[in-house]
Amino acid sequence: MWMIDLPPFVPFFIAALLALITRGRVRNLIVLATPVLGGLYLWLDVTPGIVTTIPVLEYELILMRADRLSLLFGYLFHIAAFIIAIFALHVRDTTQSVSSLLYAGSALGAVFAGDLITLFIFWELLAISSVFLIWARRTERAIRSGMRYLIIQVSSGMLLLAGAMVQYYQTGSLEFDFIGLEGISGWLIFLAFGIKCAFPLLHNWLTDAYPEATPTGAVFLSAFTTKVAVYALARGFPGTELLIYIGAVMTCFPIFYAVIENDLRRVLAYSLINQLGFMVCGIGIGTALALNGTVAHAFSHVLYKALLFMSMGAVLYRAGTIKSSDLGGLYKSMPKTALLCIIGACSISAFPLFSGFVSKSMILAAMIQEGYDYLWLVLLFASAGVFHHAGIKIPYFAFFANDSGIRTREAPVNMLIAMSIAAILCVFIGTQPQYLYALLPWEVEYWPYETTHVLSQFQLLFFAALAFVWLNKLGIYPREMPAVNLDADWLYRKLLPDTTRSVYGFLKQTGHRIEDTFDSTLKDAAKSMISTRLGRFNLAASWPTGSMAFWLAVILGLFLLADAMN
């Protein structure tokens, strides 16, 4: 029965090998067929409770642990891999084809991992396979940014391994279940997950690297890494109250950055952190409704975020730039992309009838239920904010605003198809949430469409839009301009190198100064010694050795004399 219990990453790894040796249509077929067949296998053959292990030395690696939580992420990753594969179908780059298959496979490996060592292996494979999607841009910036990304991601894996080893030492178990913040191992693993989940101050690898990836690579990146982290947190740390506060910070601070950011894919990267914040809050609350909300939100998030990244990828591909100061008026050349982008924008903003609405509201409802009224206000603020920067700013400055004069062609057909599928799914989930709800891991009665909820959400969003229009009309809205906005990465991109450089410079200078001081002292000493009597016998140039030689000669002479006298 081995075939039936095949871990879901295996087909992707085999496909990656095949993609390495094939070209053209055959490779396209492999890239498309893998998520379809893998997804069908998961849907039809894998039921909760299936466990696949392989023995390694004295230890059993749990390669597949299927339950409702891992399965839902499994379905999601197959759908995402399929849609993005269509989007990237025009790309003739072996590096990207192979690494994206390895990357998707690693994500599947991680969510089905039943023990911490298996998780660690796929955790690191995620990092290593995905960095090539950044490097494949083949620019100096991308290579540097990818290197920073890799260092941070691999460090996250190291923390995970350290945590796993401590846990094994203390409990004798490596099983990956509830971990909690008990003891050093819990904190190490929490930090490892936190880096990948872009916790505040640990988040800059995301906003740094994703916008430097290739137009298609960024879409892949937006789907997998951070959602694996959300899954891992949901499995290891549900109900950890600290997460509610971390999540609340994550929903808010990126909004301000997103408003003043010029690179539209970086705006999306900041809004990705904002959306992760909602999920992290849900994990922190930890009730069945909240966790269902987190998982549902991860599901809809991957789809609308991919849709938004795809639309911006299409703009970058066609217009050659993604700087909002250079864009505008693209609806004239790319009306279909514009429309699809607006659907993604409506979904992320959680407009009723779109996917974000039916998933995010569960987290907010759970927050009220558990009595976090103040934090609910914070999340409401963030909900208005996400509409502002992702819902309005992205489509407005790319496709409307002032006409930049850029005239290009509509996105390629494969891109339009991929975006359309994602858009259809966004509307389908939004209008028919019962199908997604039926897949959620916990049994909870919830229905988002009731008068109060729909009305209040419309009011919130339309008045947020009104504020945008008003601020724009009055000229208060910040102008789009090319700039770098300092974030926590300033610490390691500027402060640390600059400090190292200046400390090195200081030491070097001090070294010279010490050398100079000694030099002159020695010269002075030499002068005074040369003027001594030894100078006459050429022994004063190096006084200590000279005198030593002199006295040695004297002693030897005396010794010889004494010997002769005997």
Add this chain to the structure above:
Amino acid sequence: MNEPVQKQHLFDNPRNVSLAIGSLYIVCILLFLLDFILHRHATSEWDGFTGFFALFGFIACVTIVLAAKQLRKILKHKENYYDVDD
């Protein structure tokens, strides 16, 4: 979406822009009035009063933009800021 002959696009015509903005105003007014007509039950200790969500959405966004403008004064640097010395 566009008139093909002159390449006159939807929002090239200022009337269409005004129309879009005008519709937004009308929708906002209607949504605000609906608070008086429909029964919107309070979900938290804050949102009981009429017009809460409308006011909150508006104020939140104005706050975000004004705060972000101040933030820009501190955070903004030249685009090649990190490339210098590299």
